[in-house]
Structure formats: C-alpha cells, structure tokens
Amino acid sequence: MGDYIVKAMVMDGKLLAYASTTRNTVEEARRIHGLSPVACAALGRCLTAVGMMGIMLKSDKGSITVQINGNGPLGNIVACSNSKANVKGYLNNPNVYLPIRPDGKLDVGSAVGRDGTLTVIRDLGLKEPYIGKVQLVTGEIADDFTAYYARSEQTPSSVGLGVLVDTDGSCKAAGGFIIQLMPDFPANMIGVLEEKLGKLSTITKYLESGKTPEYLLNLLLGDMGLEILYRVPTMFNCDCSIEKVERAIYSLGRREIEKLAEENEPLEVICDFCGKKYTVETDKINEMLK
Ligand SMILES: [Zn+2]
Structure with missing residues (x-):
C-alpha cells in the first residue's frame, strides 16, 4: 500500500487530527542520500511531519519548509512539502553513527543536537512568507514540533513521529500524527486525551504490524466521535528542473x-x-x- 495522510476531526472541528504512514517516502530519502540509521530516523521524522503540515496549507500554490539546526553531528536538516504532500528533504551529514540508547532506540536527539532552533517557513504564494522559529527542546523532533505549535502558533498540539529502521538499514515502518486543539475544545477533556496519548506506545509498532493511520486515530479519539474527513497520498517527489x-x-x-x-x-x-x-x-x- 502506498503512503498516505488521513485528516480527521472530533466535535465538529474542535479538535483536528492528522495521521500518516510514510515508509516508502522515508525509504526513498534513505536510498537517495545514503542515510545511516540515525540520519534516516531524523530526516524521516521531519519528512513525515512536513507532509502533514503541507496539507494544512490553505493555498494550493503554498509550500512549507522546515529547517532544524541543533548543532549536532547531522548538521542542518531541511524538509519541504507542497500542499499535495509531495515532500523532499536532505541533511548535511548522512553518515552519522551513534551508539543505540539504553532503551534500544536510535539516539536521534544526540544526532540532531539540542543547541539550536526549529524554523518553519510557510509560503502561501503571497509577498512575504510566514516564518516561525523556536528553540529546540530535545532534538527528538516530535517534541520540538509540539513546542513550535505551542509557542509560535499558539495551538496546543500533540505531535508523534516514528521511523523504524530494519537490521539491513532500510526503513521498515514510518509514520506520525498531529493532533490540534482549537480554542473551543472543552478543557475538561484535555486530561482524558493526555492520558490516552501517554498510553500510546511507539507508533511504528502499530504500523509495522499492518495497522493503519486510521486505526491509530481511532485508538486515540474513537470514543470522542472521530470523523474521518479525507485521505491524501504522500510521497518523496522533488520538483527540480x-x-x-x-x-x-x-x-x-x-x-x-x-x-x-x-x-x-x-x-x-x-x-x-x-x-x-x-x-x-x-x-x-x-x-x-x-
Ligand atoms: Zn531535485
């Protein structure tokens, strides 16, 4: 099955949710750039996030660019998407190898670094692009996007991103979600949601076993009246010429x-x-x- 993003909502749009499966996209990035496992995880998480941000754009001609520079060994990371979730990206040093963390996960935070910024450039085809910038929190990327939405866009959000690299170095599973609370979301429901997010184990564990982005959203929001709005394909597609x-x-x-x-x-x-x-x-x- 090809990669795609699903958009959903609950309570007539008081909460918006996006979830995606991006294995092929991330694998294509790995193939093009010869990414090491930790580089694949870092760029893959960025490509997964930027694709979902792409379909949030309110202009067909719009594009979104994410730049992360955490002063870690990977160097600068750049990921872009258009409004159709065609994504592309690169990072400076694709051959970074770091020891696996004690919990068995790739050490993306140390590879990205934490001493720097996440910049989001949203170009809607108007004169000036909208630029938002925040300090990195952990360099794990999902946390940093959560901070970006809270501080730069004043939208309380929860971002989850995952890339699972196989023993042969290829991408086995990848995907993510972005959940955004609108100002009229009932405050007494926030605790319930946080509890569910806390219980959600690694995203790639679900995707690896064949579960869909819809399944993930249903797990989180099913009992709040989840409404799936649409699905769009996403892929690595460079528009250079x-x-x-x-x-x-x-x-x-x-x-x-x-x-x-x-x-x-x-x-x-x-x-x-x-x-x-x-x-x-x-x-x-x-x-x-x-
Ligand atoms: Zn190109």
Whole structure:
C-alpha cells in the first residue's frame, strides 16, 4: 500500500487530527542520500511531519519548509512539502553513527543536537512568507514540533513521529500524527486525551504490524466521535528542473554570472534534495548576460 495522510476531526472541528504512514517516502530519502540509521530516523521524522503540515496549507500554490539546526553531528536538516504532500528533504551529514540508547532506540536527539532552533517557513504564494522559529527542546523532533505549535502558533498540539529502521538499514515502518486543539475544545477533556496519548506506545509498532493511520486515530479519539474527513497520498517527489536551476543562476546577479562566463566551462549543479545532476552549458550562461 502506498503512503498516505488521513485528516480527521472530533466535535465538529474542535479538535483536528492528522495521521500518516510514510515508509516508502522515508525509504526513498534513505536510498537517495545514503542515510545511516540515525540520519534516516531524523530526516524521516521531519519528512513525515512536513507532509502533514503541507496539507494544512490553505493555498494550493503554498509550500512549507522546515529547517532544524541543533548543532549536532547531522548538521542542518531541511524538509519541504507542497500542499499535495509531495515532500523532499536532505541533511548535511548522512553518515552519522551513534551508539543505540539504553532503551534500544536510535539516539536521534544526540544526532540532531539540542543547541539550536526549529524554523518553519510557510509560503502561501503571497509577498512575504510566514516564518516561525523556536528553540529546540530535545532534538527528538516530535517534541520540538509540539513546542513550535505551542509557542509560535499558539495551538496546543500533540505531535508523534516514528521511523523504524530494519537490521539491513532500510526503513521498515514510518509514520506520525498531529493532533490540534482549537480554542473551543472543552478543557475538561484535555486530561482524558493526555492520558490516552501517554498510553500510546511507539507508533511504528502499530504500523509495522499492518495497522493503519486510521486505526491509530481511532485508538486515540474513537470514543470522542472521530470523523474521518479525507485521505491524501504522500510521497518523496522533488520538483527540480533545468529551468529552476537556470533561474537560480540568473538570480545570482550580473557580477556572479560574469564570473561564471569568464570560467568558460559548463556548470555542474547537483540538486540538494534528490541528487539529480544538471549541466548548464556556456552558451546558456552567455545568453543570460544579454
Ligand atoms: Zn531535485
């Protein structure tokens, strides 16, 4: 089955919920970037989160970019999604290996680092993008998104993200959820919800055994009158093209293009997101100067 995101609500929208299964998406990222297990978990969690954030965008032309820099060995992590949950991402150092934590989990927090920020750039195709930034809490990524929603968007949320890496290094299961409380959500229900979230064991344990995102949401919200609204596919899909590469060079400005023209050699450009190689011929560079 392909990856997808499900959107649901309870109490006529007083609570909104998103849940996803993203194994193929994360596996594609691993294949493209040659990610170590802990790098796969870190980037995979970001790609899972950003896909759900993508379908929250209120504009078809919108896009969302998440940047995490925790000053850990993985370096910068970048993940993007459009409003159709086509996601892409990369991180600086894909070959980071750290000892497994005492509880048997990958040490994502130490690999990401905790001394830095999570930045969310929401571009709705208007003049200025909306930018929100928070200090990282644990570097485990889900906690950091929860902090982002609380502090930057003033929306009390619970974010859960999981990536299970198999013994051969491939992604065995991945997915997540984002639950958001609207201001009119009854305060006396918050405790009940928190208790259920506390009891929920690792997300990937369910997904690995063939359970669906709908099953997860039902587990959490079934007795509050869960209403499934729709499902959308999500996938790793880079939208780079030679035209975009040329436009990026053009935007460097006349002086930079003159320097390139003087070198008089075809310019090799590699897409950070998908590793695709582009060659810009000297003719094209000279043409830009006209
Ligand atoms: Zn690309």
